[in-house]
Every structure is written in C-alpha cells, then in structure tokens.
Amino acid sequence: MKTYINGIGCISTQKTFDTVFLEEAIHNNDENVLKIVSPAYKDFISPAASRRMAKGIKNGIVASAIAMKDAQIEKVDAIITGTGLGCIEDSEKFLKNILDNNEEFLTPTSFIQSTHNTVGAQIALLQQCKGYNFTYVNGAVSFESALLDAKMQIEEQEAQSVLVGGIDENGEYTTALFKLYGRIKQDNQQPYNLLESKTSGSVYGEGASFFVLENERKDNTYAEVLDIAIINTLEENEVESEITSFLKSNQLEISDIDALVLGFDGNIDFEIYYKNLAENAFAQTPVLYYKHLSGEYDTASAFALWMASKIIKTQEIPEIIKANSVEKPAYNTILLYNQLNGKNHSFTLISK
Structure with a gap:
C-alpha cells in the first residue's frame, strides 16, 4: 500500500493558517526565541476548555483540525504524535508548585496535563477516536518516528487513515536553561542570520504540524511519502x-x-x-x-x-x-x- 499526504495543518511561529503559502512569513533577525502566531482558538475549542489547556495542546488540536478539514474527513483510524519535550509549560508549573507549596496541597491538573501524550489523547477525545494512539518521544527524530509508524500502519493495512503530527512548546524556565547550556544563541548576538552564523547555539521556536495520511490518492492529495x-x-x-x-x-x-x-x-x-x-x-x-x-x-x-x-x-x-x-x-x-x-x-x- 502506498502512503499519501491528503491533508495538512500547521500552527507555527509564522502565519501558516488562513494563507496560501508563506506569503506573510517574516524573517526575524532580532529574536533568538520565536513565539507562536496564535490562531483564533475559540473557533476550534470552547473557551471553558481552552482556559485549562497549555498552548501545546491547543496548537495540536487546531493544527489537527485544520489537517482533517483539509483532507475532508471526519474520522481517522489512528492518531500518532511525536514530541521532544511534551507539555513542558505544565511540567514547569507543577514543579514550581511543589517548591512554592513545600510539597503540600498540590492540585493535580498541571501534573495530569504535563505528560507527553496529552496532545494525542485530547485529539482522540474530541474526535471520539478509539483506535491506535501512540506518542513518540525520541528527541530530534520524534516526528520521524511517528511518521514511520504511520507509514507502517498503512502498509500493513492496519489502518486506512492516520493522523500524524509533531508538537513542541516553549517553557520560560526550560528556555532559560537552554540558553545557559548553549543550545540557544546568547541574547546579544544579533543579527541572527542562520546561513551566515559564526556562533554556536540555535534560534529556538515552537509549533504543531499535523498530516492526514491515507492509503488512497485523491484530488486533494499533496504528495506520496x-x-x-x-x-x-x-x-x-x-x-x-x-x-x-x-x-x-x-x-x-x-x-x-x-x-x-x-x-x-x-x-x-x-x-x-x-x-x-x-x-x-x-x-x-x-x-x-x-x-x-x-x-x-x-x-x-x-x-x-x-x-x-x-x-x-x-x-x-x-x-x-x-x-x-x-x-x-x-x-x-x-x-x-x-x-x-x-x-x-x-x-x-x-x-x-
């Protein structure tokens, strides 16, 4: 069986929704940590639910919804996600609460939402998808691991349609640690031009990109994997x-x-x-x-x-x-x- 990309959705540090293709993209030379360009979350998630969600979860839900709409399907057989740091903001919140409250009287919400598979689980709940649901946490190949699994699911005829995505978010404390460790470029090294860079570390970002993979080619197919x-x-x-x-x-x-x-x-x-x-x-x-x-x-x-x-x-x-x-x-x-x-x-x- 061949694997086709039939729908895509992307929430990133550029305006990658409601546009044709990067015509509104901005090359930012002054920032070493790029922030997400937020969509109108209320169009996809109820405000009451949205308030309790970290941005990584919200971006994942919106990107997956855009991909599903693009592929013109309501249901998928499997949901596979890849993430490096998972819902790092909630992890930070929970650890901070432990310290602030001397390990007493902790509310479990941040802890529950801090796990890496929260995004895949939330999407499955919203879609009522009871099929295969898996999250890969393999560093810089987390997304490729998910993509490989999705391709194998289709090739082995375990699934006909798979929603696959990669999600990561920035956390303030983690970002500070990355700067300290040298993973992110120092604050005073502008302009941050990647092709002519003379310094170590990278310009950091966040985002959520989702793809609907199917076993048949359609009029709206983007490409074959x-x-x-x-x-x-x-x-x-x-x-x-x-x-x-x-x-x-x-x-x-x-x-x-x-x-x-x-x-x-x-x-x-x-x-x-x-x-x-x-x-x-x-x-x-x-x-x-x-x-x-x-x-x-x-x-x-x-x-x-x-x-x-x-x-x-x-x-x-x-x-x-x-x-x-x-x-x-x-x-x-x-x-x-x-x-x-x-x-x-x-x-x-x-x-x-």
Whole structure:
C-alpha cells in the first residue's frame, strides 16, 4: 500500500493558517526565541476548555483540525504524535508548585496535563477516536518516528487513515536553561542570520504540524511519502554516502531530487553536515532551509514536511526559504534531511 499526504495543518511561529503559502512569513533577525502566531482558538475549542489547556495542546488540536478539514474527513483510524519535550509549560508549573507549596496541597491538573501524550489523547477525545494512539518521544527524530509508524500502519493495512503530527512548546524556565547550556544563541548576538552564523547555539521556536495520511490518492492529495530513515550517529563525511544508498533503495539518484530541504539552525559547530551537502553533492539542486522561520525544536522537521508538501502541490518555492539560487522546472521529488548537534539524523523522501 502506498502512503499519501491528503491533508495538512500547521500552527507555527509564522502565519501558516488562513494563507496560501508563506506569503506573510517574516524573517526575524532580532529574536533568538520565536513565539507562536496564535490562531483564533475559540473557533476550534470552547473557551471553558481552552482556559485549562497549555498552548501545546491547543496548537495540536487546531493544527489537527485544520489537517482533517483539509483532507475532508471526519474520522481517522489512528492518531500518532511525536514530541521532544511534551507539555513542558505544565511540567514547569507543577514543579514550581511543589517548591512554592513545600510539597503540600498540590492540585493535580498541571501534573495530569504535563505528560507527553496529552496532545494525542485530547485529539482522540474530541474526535471520539478509539483506535491506535501512540506518542513518540525520541528527541530530534520524534516526528520521524511517528511518521514511520504511520507509514507502517498503512502498509500493513492496519489502518486506512492516520493522523500524524509533531508538537513542541516553549517553557520560560526550560528556555532559560537552554540558553545557559548553549543550545540557544546568547541574547546579544544579533543579527541572527542562520546561513551566515559564526556562533554556536540555535534560534529556538515552537509549533504543531499535523498530516492526514491515507492509503488512497485523491484530488486533494499533496504528495506520496516514499521513505523515511533514521540514523543515530553519522560522521560528517558519511552523510553523502548514506543519502546515496537511501536514494538507491528507492531507485533514485541525487540528480533525481528536485529540491533538498536542510535543517540549518545557525549552530556553527554542526552546520558542516549541511554545508558539505549543499556545496558538493547537491550543488546543482535547489537547496531550501526553514528554521529561520520556525525556529529549532525537536519536531521542527514536521514544519519542513508541511513546507515540502506545499511546494509539491503549488509547484512554487517562496524566496524566503531559498538557500541557493538554483531552480528546476518542476518540483516532483523532495528530500528532507535534519540532524541536531550531530546526532539523530533523519531522511524523509516525498514525491508528487
């Protein structure tokens, strides 16, 4: 069975809803932590319920609802989510309450909502979906793990339609720790231009991207998911041969790739993984990047898949995401490559 992307929904640090495709995107050079552009939550969630939900849950519910509407379906057979830090805001709240109240008289709400699988559970409750529901927490390949599972569910005919998504949110305290640890760029290093960065750390973000995968092609299909590969560790000089064999297993060569989406995040210590590919093997291929728009977070690659799906459907590449000036007459096969700090390498291949 083939796997098709039939619906997409994205809530991110750009206006990625109620627009055609990134025409309102802003390249922010001054912020090292990007904030979500909030949709009108009341259109999707009752205000009473919304008040008790962390933003990650709300963004997940809205993004999944947009994807379902886009796919023109009411029900799915399975819900699979990926998240790096889960509902980190509620985790922070609960830990703060423990300290503030000397471990006494604690309300359990924040604790209950702090688990990583809260988003998948809330979506299932709203849809009354009693099927397979799974959450992957695998660092920077959390979303790819979910996508791989969804593809296997469809291939094995366990499910005909799967809602798959990647969600992460920023927490104030966690963000401060990341700055301390050097995962986020320091506050006074503007402009934050990812392609010309000379500093370590990345520009951080948050978001929720959802996809409806189905086993049949429809008029509203975006792309076919051909293959996903996850590799824990690779040396800089091994990436190219790994990509070559990954493409070969799908009867493709580097010249067959119409666009390469790379996870440039401005971290000078690990940019070499991307630069090597862009300057050598894929020098004749349009190279795109996205973390200057979405920020870096564990499931940022879900934003990249949203972007690649849009490119295949619209056959257009917005200027704001181009990392080189190469163009192709048509964009039918797109390869996505991401890694975080030299680990958790992932390759995702989609085609028209």
